[in-house]
Amino acid sequence: MSAEAVVRDDAAPGPAHCAEMDERTMEGSLKADLAAVEAPLPDGRGAFAIRCRDVCRSYGKLKVLSSLNLTVPQGQIYGLLGPSGCGKTTLLKCIVGTLKISRGHITVLGRPPAFPGHDVPGKMVGYMPQELALYSEFTISDTLTFFGRIHGLTSKETQARMNFLIDFLDLPRKNSLVRKLSGGQKRRVSLGAALLQNPELLILDEPTVGVDPVLRAKIWQHLVEIVKTGKVSVIITTHYIEEARQANVVGLMRNGRLLAEAPPDAVMKQHSASTLERAFLQLCETSDRAGSERGSSPPGKPLENSQSFESGRDESRPILGVGPGAAEEAPKYSVDWKVRATHVLPKWRNIAALTIKTIVRMKRMPGSLCFQFLLPVIQISLICLCVGGDPRGIQVAVVNNESGSSAYSRSLLSFLDNSSVEQVNLSHADAFNGIYNGEYWGVIGFGKNFTSFLTKRMIQRQVSRDVVDGGSVHVWLDLTNRQIALMLQKKLHEAFQAFVEDKLGSMSYLVALPIKFEEPIYGSADTDFTTFVTPGAVLSITFYLAVGLTALSFVLERKEGLLDRCWVAGVSSLETMLAHLFSQLFVISIQIILLLLFILLVFKMPNEGSLALVVVLIVLQGITGISFGLVISAAIDDEQSANQMALGIFYPNLILSGIIWPVECIPYPLRYLSLALPQTYASEALRCIMYRGTVTCSYLAQPFIVLQPAVGVCQILNAHMLRLMHYTQQSHWCK
Numbered sequence: 001m002s003a004e005a006v007v008r009d010d011a012a013p014g015p016a017h018c019a020e021m022d023e024r025t026m027e028g029s030l031k032a033d034l035a036a037v038e039a040p041l042p043d044g045r046g047a048f049a050i051r052c053r054d055v056c057r058s059y060g061k062l063k064v065l066s067s068l069n070l071t072v073p074q075g076q077i078y079g080l081l082g083p084s085g086c087g088k089t090t091l092l093k094c095i096v097g098t099l100k101i102s103r104g105h106i107t108v109l110g111r112p113p114a115f116p117g118h119d120v121p122g123k124m125v126g127y128m129p130q131e132l133a134l135y136s137e138f139t140i141s142d143t144l145t146f147f148g149r150i151h152g153l154t155s156k157e158t159q160a161r162m163n164f165l166i167d168f169l170d171l172p173r174k175n176s177l178v179r180k181l182s183g184g185q186k187r188r189v190s191l192g193a194a195l196l197q198n199p200e201l202l203i204l205d206e207p208t209v210g211v212d213p214v215l216r217a218k219i220w221q222h223l224v225e226i227v228k229t230g231k232v233s234v235i236i237t238t239h240y241i242e243e244a245r246q247a248n249v250v251g252l253m254r255n256g257r258l259l260a261e262a263p264p265d266a267v268m269k270q271h272s273a274s275t276l277e278r279a280f281l282q283l284c285e286t287s288d289r290a291g292s293e294r295g296s297s298p299p300g301k302p303l304e305n306s307q308s309f310e311s312g313r314d315e316s317r318p319i320l321g322v323g324p325g326a327a328e329e330a331p332k333y334s335v336d337w338k339v340r341a342t343h344v345l346p347k348w349r350n351i352a353a354l355t356i357k358t359i360v361r362m363k364r365m366p367g368s369l370c371f372q373f374l375l376p377v378i379q380i381s382l383i384c385l386c387v388g389g390d391p392r393g394i395q396v397a398v399v400n401n402e403s404g405s406s407a408y409s410r411s412l413l414s415f416l417d418n419s420s421v422e423q424v425n426l427s428h429a430d431a432f433n434g435i436y437n438g439e440y441w442g443v444i445g446f447g448k449n450f451t452s453f454l455t456k457r458m459i460q461r462q463v464s465r466d467v468v469d470g471g472s473v474h475v476w477l478d479l480t481n482r483q484i485a486l487m488l489q490k491k492l493h494e495a496f497q498a499f500v501e502d503k504l505g506s507m508s509y510l511v512a513l514p515i516k517f518e519e520p521i522y523g524s525a526d527t528d529f530t531t532f533v534t535p536g537a538v539l540s541i542t543f544y545l546a547v548g549l550t551a552l553s554f555v556l557e558r559k560e561g562l563l564d565r566c567w568v569a570g571v572s573s574l575e576t577m578l579a580h581l582f583s584q585l586f587v588i589s590i591q592i593i594l595l596l597l598f599i600l601l602v603f604k605m606p607n608e609g610s611l612a613l614v615v616v617l618i619v620l621q622g623i624t625g626i627s628f629g630l631v632i633s634a635a636i637d638d639e640q641s642a643n644q645m646a647l648g649i650f651y652p653n654l655i656l657s658g659i660i661w662p663v664e665c666i667p668y669p670l671r672y673l674s675l676a677l678p679q680t681y682a683s684e685a686l687r688c689i690m691y692r693g694t695v696t697c698s699y700l701a702q703p704f705i706v707l708q709p710a711v712g713v714c715q716i717l718n719a720h721m722l723r724l725m726h727y728t729q730q731s732h733w734c735k
């Protein structure tokens with residue numbers, strides 16, 4: 001379809017007929033230029049590098065691209081101009097395939113973007129996004145080597161290109177860290193990364209911002225040079241309208257539509273303007289006049305910060321020719337199933353490049369690496385040291401009304417564990433004042449005839465109530481702290497037991513409870529709460545570190561445009577996730593080694609079962625954490641929400657998983673929820689392996705060993721699907 005036909009298609013009859021006639025006259029004079037621009041290519045791919053037809057794209061209710069038609073001729077520079085917020089970046093993202101269009105079709109180098117087997121995204125396209133999209137811990141050399149690996153360049157090729165680009169873009173030494181470069185230098189590194197593999201199509205979003213005029217001229221000169229071969233095409237956005245005069249074609253965007261598309265000289269000639277900026281101003285004025293004459297308002301949507309191009313024109317009618325129109329049918333492309341399958345399969349080259357990237361980043365951030373390795377050890381050490389042990393130095397007031405060195409009360413008190421219980425001898429009044437004031441946790445009282453009454457209680461068959469009372473140890477406790485109160489009760493019972501055995505010897509059974517605890521089947525008689533908590537804590541620490549590090553790293557990379565940039569370079573989301581999984585597994589392995597060394601050797605936790613099973617279980621928990629982190633990062637776009645989500649699930653998960661208190665205490669509806677959580681069966685299973693030496697668990701935790709990898713794999717697939725949805729159906733996400 002010709003340019004003229006499109007104009008007719010788009011034109012609508014109405015009161016502004018005369019204005020339209022003017023516009024068509026202008027279009028007529030430009031047709032020759034457009035025809036030259038769209039000359040067919042010898043390779044049969046077509047005369048255009050990019051062709052957008054009837055392209056629509058919204059962010060929620062905000063319509064950003066609306067029936068947009070654009071043609072970038074093969075082997076030419078296309079300058080895309082327009083006011084801030086008119087949709088230029090959005091259009092470029094649709095062209096490279098990181099955003100899905102809601103209507104219309106786009107062809108880039110002969111195929112739609114992301115078409116199976118097509119190298120767009122891939123090495124055919126060099127993309128410089130508006131944001132820097134650079135790893136700040138990388139050097140210039142690391143950055144270019146990373147993209148070189150992804151594009152499959154040999155190290156020699158990368159080196160040669162690197163030397164050229166450093167010289168051409170006037171960059172500092174190649175081992176300079178990106179984070180230490182100036183804003184302009186960073187943008188030049190970003191441009192270098194786009195130019196690295198000599199792509200057939202360059203998509204540059206404001207590459208000359210923050211670049212000095214000399215270098216700007218040099219960049220344009222380079223672009224002009226590379227398109228001369230006819231094999232390289234460039235689409236470039238810029239805020240410096242005058243520099244776009246060096247482009248072969250310029251397109252003026254406004255309100256999500258292309259207002260004009262023609263060679264710059266033609267635009268200037270048409271408006272008898274000496275500068276391109278002046279011509280565009282006139283174009284906008286004509287557009288505004290045409291709009292007001294028709295009395296129609298522009299499509300109802302906001303236009304932010306319109307710079308020199310003010311709003312006011314009916315965007316459905318272009319002023320200058322913009323190529324074939326909306327009615328054009330989408331071309332059909334078919335592809336072999338083998339190509340489709342290869343397209344889906346992850347490429348080891350990309351996974352290796354991403355894994356090396358993570359390792360280099362880790363090396364450049366030793367503080368963060370130490371944090372990742374040492375934090376689990378610090379946490380578990382704190383748990384083993386501070387949780388579950390017996391309270392020490394608990395002050396208890398003793399009111400002893402007995403005198404004499406052979407009194408039973410003194411003897412009994414001598415059996416009380418002094419490391420836990422600190423006895424303070426006081427009068428009755430002082431002791432009770434002290435406990436009311438919170439100075440003591442309890443008062444132990446002995447009557448003045450305690451020894452004789454206790455003897456009577458032990459040897460006489462029947463005694464009076466006064467004898468029973470006087471022969472008892474009276475204890476008043478502050479029960480506000482259950483653990484301390486329980487410890488005091490236990491210590492008093494143990495002291496009494498030792499006292500009775502001392503006084504009665506083989507006759508001690510007379511005053512003992514007729515219950516005998518035999519040797520425990522599993523565990524030891526002096527098992528403390530620390531032993532219960534530690535396995536769950538190990539799993540929980542591994543899980544949450546993996547969740548946090550994964551979610552944060554992906555959310556930040558996406559926010560900084562790094563994920564998009566890698567995606568345009570040809571890295572699939574599955575490859576990104578697999579590479580993250582491999583590098584994170586390395587971190588988890590070190591964490592596990594350190595954790596096990598500490599809990600088994602330093603804190604002497606028993607391990608009756610197989611160490612291999614213990615390791616496997618913790619690794620699986622780490623993988624579950626990574627996969628859950630992926631789900632969070634796939635669903636959430638900013639780090640604050642990701643942090644909130646990770647924090648939000650931390651306590652409920654810790655409490656419901658039976659890590660700090662047995663699951664048996666959880667009321668029933670919540671118990672079912674608890675069983676569905678990733679750490680409930682896992683901590684039960686780990687306790688069983690470590691303390692029973694078997695995976696026979698009360699909670700049927702055996703299937704967990706089989707289920708856990710399945711859960712991990714499902715979550716990874718979930719995240720993959722969510723990411724795919726993000727890339728391919730983002731419009732639905734925003735609605």
Ligand SMILES: Nc1ncnc2c1ncn2[C@@H]1O[C@H](COP(=O)(O)OP(=O)(O)OP(=O)(O)O)[C@@H](O)[C@H]1O
Nearest residue numbers: 059062064083084085086087088089090091130304
């Ligand atoms: N992720 C997003 N979610 C919602 N709205 C968005 C998003 N990205 C862009 N927009 C909106 O879409 C419109 C077009 O944005 P876009 O970045 O494409 O403009 P632009 O022409 O590139 O502007 P500039 O020249 O300032 O970079 C703006 O109104 C912007 O607020």
